[in-house]
Amino acid sequence: MKNKKFTKIAAGLCFVISGVLFALAKSGFVKSEDAVVVTTAGTEDVPVDGSAASEEQTVFVHVCGAVKNPGIYGLSAGSRIGDAIDAAGGFTADADTDSLNLAQPVSDSQQVRAPTLGEASEQADGKININTASQQQLVTLPGIGESKARAITDFRTEHGRFEKPEDIKKVPGIGDSVFERIKNDIKVD
Numbered sequence: 548m549k550n551k552k553f554t555k556i557a558a559g560l561c562f563v564i565s566g567v568l569f570a571l572a573k574s575g576f577v578k579s580e581d582a583v584v585v586t587t588a589g590t591e592d593v594p595v596d597g598s599a600a601s602e603e604q605t606v607f608v609h610v611c612g613a614v615k616n617p618g619i620y621g622l623s624a625g626s627r628i629g630d631a632i633d634a635a636g637g638f639t640a641d642a643d644t645d646s647l648n649l650a651q652p653v654s655d656s657q658q659v660r661a662p663t664l665g666e667a668s669e670q671a672d673g674k675i676n677i678n679t680a681s682q683q684q685l686v687t688l689p690g691i692g693e694s695k696a697r698a699i700t701d702f703r704t705e706h707g708r709f710e711k712p713e714d715i716k717k718v719p720g721i722g723d724s725v726f727e728r729i730k731n732d733i734k735v736d
Contacts, residue, residue, distance in 0.1 A: 608653050609692075610635040612661040613642030627652055631659045646673070651689065654728075660687040674734040677715055678708045688729045695720050709735050 604624040608631045611617040615636030622630055629649030638644050641663045653659065660683075675684055677699065685696035695718075702718045709715060712733050716726050 606653060606655040606657075608634075609656075609658040610661075611658065612687075613639045613663045614661050615639055622653060625652065628659055632661060647687075654690065656692065657689060658686045658692050662687065674732055676736050677712065677733050678703065678735050688732055690725045690728045695725075711735060 605621045606624055606626065607619055607621050608626075609619050610631045614632060615638075617635060620631060620634040622634060627649060628647055628651045631653050632638060632647070632649065638661055642661050643664045646662050647659070675688060677685070680699075682693065682696040682700055685691050685699055686693060691699075698718050698720055699715065703709070706717070712730060712735055713726065714735075715721055715729075715733065716723065
C-alpha cells in the first residue's frame with residue numbers, strides 16, 4: 548500500500564516539476580533542450596515542453612565525468628555526443644576535450660563519460676584495452692553501461708584474457724550489434 552502511495556506521490560511530483568519546467572521554458576528563463584528530464588518507474592514520461600506526445604523520439608543519455616553538470620538528459624533522436632556534452636553544461640577545465648568523438652551519434656540509455664586529461668593519457672591511441680580496462684573506462688564505450696562493464700571484468704576474471712577484440716562477444720549481453728558499435732574503439736594487448 549505504501550509503494551502505491553509513494554508511486555502516486557512521485558508521479559505527482561514529476562508532473563509538477565514538468566509543469567514548472569514547461570513554464571520556465573515558455574518564459575525563456577530555461578531552454579527546454581537544456582532541462583534534465585527525470586522519470587520515476589511506473590509513471591509515464593512527460594516531455595519537458597509540456598506536449599502530450601512528441602513526434603520526435605527522445606533518447607535518454609547519462610552524461611558524467613569531466614562535465615559541469617553530470618546527469619541524465621533527454622535528447623532528440625539523432626543527437627551527437629557533442630550535444631550530450633553541451634546539455635551537461637560543457638567540459639570542465641580538466642577534461643580531455645579531444646578524447647571523445649563529438650560527432651558520434653548517441654543511443655538511448657548510453658553513458659557518455661568525458662575523461663580527464665590524466666585518464667585519457669592512459670589510452671593514448673584512443674582505443675581501450677579490454678584486457679586491462681577498468682569498469683570506469685569500459686563505460687565510456689558506446690552501448691556499454693555499468694552492468695555490461697561489470698560483466699566484462701567478471702568474464703575476464705573468470706575466463707582470462709581476450710585473445711582478439713571479437714572475443715568480447717563471449718560476454719553475456721554483448722552480441723554482434725554492441726560489438727559493431729565498439730569494435731573500432733577497443734583493442735587487446
